[in-house]
Amino acid sequence: MKILKFKIILLLLFIPVTIFAQSLDCPSRLKMRRPTPPFNFNDLSKSAQCLTGKKYEFVLPLTKGKDYRISFYASPVFNNEIKFRIVDVNSGDKVLDLPGETEASNKGECALRAYYDNKLGKLVHPHFDFYPANSTQIKIIIEVASIEQAESNSNLNVPETRNKGCITVFVQDRKAEDIGF
Amino acid sequence: MDSLFKIIKPLVFIFFMMGIVSCDNSGNNSDDIFDDNLDEGFIKEVESQTYYLIPSPEGLFSFIKDGDLKYLKDILNPTENIDKYIDTRSKELNFGIYSADLAYVSSFNKYQESVDYLSTVRTLSDEIGISAVFDENLIGRIDNIIDDQDSLLKVTSDSYFSIVRYLESSNRKKSLALIVTGGWIESIYVVTNLIDAYKPGSDAVQLLADQKLVVSNLMSYLDQNKSDDNIQRTINDLKNLQKIYESFEIEKIEPEENNTSDSDKIVVGGSAKIIMTEEQFIALKKEIAVIRNKITKNS
Numbered sequence: 001m002k003i004l005k006f007k008i009i010l011l012l013l014f015i016p017v018t019i020f021a022q023s024l025d026c027p028s029r030l031k032m033r034r035p036t037p038p039f040n041f042n043d044l045s046k047s048a049q050c051l052t053g054k055k056y057e058f059v060l061p062l063t064k065g066k067d068y069r070i071s072f073y074a075s076p077v078f079n080n081e082i083k084f085r086i087v088d089v090n091s092g093d094k095v096l097d098l099p100g101e102t103e104a105s106n107k108g109e110c111a112l113r114a115y116y117d118n119k120l121g122k123l124v125h126p127h128f129d130f131y132p133a134n135s136t137q138i139k140i141i142i143e144v145a146s147i148e149q150a151e152s153n154s155n156l157n158v159p160e161t162r163n164k165g166c167i168t169v170f171v172q173d174r175k176a177e178d179i180g181f
Numbered sequence: 182m183d184s185l186f187k188i189i190k191p192l193v194f195i196f197f198m199m200g201i202v203s204c205d206n207s208g209n210n211s212d213d214i215f216d217d218n219l220d221e222g223f224i225k226e227v228e229s230q231t232y233y234l235i236p237s238p239e240g241l242f243s244f245i246k247d248g249d250l251k252y253l254k255d256i257l258n259p260t261e262n263i264d265k266y267i268d269t270r271s272k273e274l275n276f277g278i279y280s281a282d283l284a285y286v287s288s289f290n291k292y293q294e295s296v297d298y299l300s301t302v303r304t305l306s307d308e309i310g311i312s313a314v315f316d317e318n319l320i321g322r323i324d325n326i327i328d329d330q331d332s333l334l335k336v337t338s339d340s341y342f343s344i345v346r347y348l349e350s351s352n353r354k355k356s357l358a359l360i361v362t363g364g365w366i367e368s369i370y371v372v373t374n375l376i377d378a379y380k381p382g383s384d385a386v387q388l389l390a391d392q393k394l395v396v397s398n399l400m401s402y403l404d405q406n407k408s409d410d411n412i413q414r415t416i417n418d419l420k421n422l423q424k425i426y427e428s429f430e431i432e433k434i435e436p437e438e439n440n441t442s443d444s445d446k447i448v449v450g451g452s453a454k455i456i457m458t459e460e461q462f463i464a465l466k467k468e469i470a471v472i473r474n475k476i477t478k479n480s
Binding site for chain 2: 025026027028030031041042043044046048056057058059060061062063064065067088090091095096128129130131132133134135136137138
């Protein structure tokens with residue numbers, strides 16, 4: 001019986017450690033994302049651990065012949081205080097420069113907050129469609145506001161300890177539509 | 182027995198409370214995170230980082246399966262070669278190679294070959310400590326594949342993504358780098374061997390030329406892990422290939438009018454095109470064969 005008690009105490013000690021150690025398994029968060037037909041899941045998708053006050057870059061090769069749909073997701077710990085920029089590496093042009101959230105949060109005004117699509121009659125997460133005229137690389141630059149910035153911007157009380165989370169770049173693709181007559 | 186219940190009762194209560202805490206969805210999406218402990222190692226690791234993303238073999242083969250490129254089994258790495266891979270580096274690189282071969286045979290819907298390559302991939306996954314990826318669900322899908330409940334390609338590509346996610350989750354970046362490298366090398370080797378003759382501007386030739394962008398990502402990705410001897414050896418092996426790709430010219434072109442039917446689409450890459458000459462194609466085909474055969478023969 002003593003051995004059994006000892007085993008149970010060990011379980012009590014180690015199971016919570018294991019559960020919390022897995023609590024920030026960002027790559028597995030991609031499993032939660034489902035492609036929207038006719039788009040398919042593209043393996044350039046990435047979910048990474050990020051910290052407030054830091055900058056992250058994702059360099060994606062986009063291949064001619066496919067249409068790409070990119071959307072972003074972030075842990076609420078960041079309060080959507082994130083800047084998203086996309087640069088076409090080929091030309092150096094900035095093709096997207098949006099905050100995580102705006103007050104209006106209408107389609108195309110921010111990268112994170114869902115909006116109501118009248119046409120579909122439901123809430124839709126913002127997405128951005130890309131068409132590579134030739135194969136190219138895009139660089140997604142994500143700047144996560146520091147806690148101080150986030151507080152001064154939104155007056156929300158973010159506890160200092162909650163400053164890491166996951167940011168997901170979700171990429172979908174489909175065969176490019178043939179245009180012509 | 183009573184004393185056992187005395188211990189179990191608080192245990193059940195603790196787990197119940199933990200369940201409530203972990204289900205608390207106070208945020209505005211399901212990615213909510215609660216963690217009060219940030220150690221220095223973690224902060225250093227996730228500090229301002231660049232992620233170089235590499236397409237999977239399936240992503241590359243998706244371009245050829247609709248075309249008129251033929252199926253050539255003989256160019257693949259025979260499954261019997263598995264016995265040659267004893268060291269970790271050769272196991273991980275060839276895991277990538279076999280994964281690419283699996284994607285290739287399944288993209289042509291070759292059932293028996295897919296089963297053979299899948300079995301080889303599973304054997305190697307055991308040896309490099311990632312067998313957990315092949316859970317009951319995945320194995321069930323593989324077993325039922327013959328009933329056509331799932332497409333071959335879908336199952337094999339899902340297994341590849343599961344492996345990538347598993348390695349990322351378990352922080353095995355170096356293993357992932359070698360697997361991804363092996364997969365990319367085999368994909369390019371296969372495509373170069375499917376092209377009988379160089380045709381400028383053909384889809385397959387352009388696909389190979391466009392890999393200049395992927396090579397640049399791949400080398401940067403490997404460079405991030407070069408402290409590892411196995412990665413450094415791989416970087417050295419790829420130097421000549423990198424030089425060949427660097428010699429490909431980028432032709433400036435006038436951006437075309439947005440001829441897509443959807444005005445919401447953002448057009449990118451319209452101002453330049455990568456050009457590969459016939460000589461460069463021949464050099465690429467030769468060099469990729471050297472690198473790939475060195476890996477498969479484990480020499």
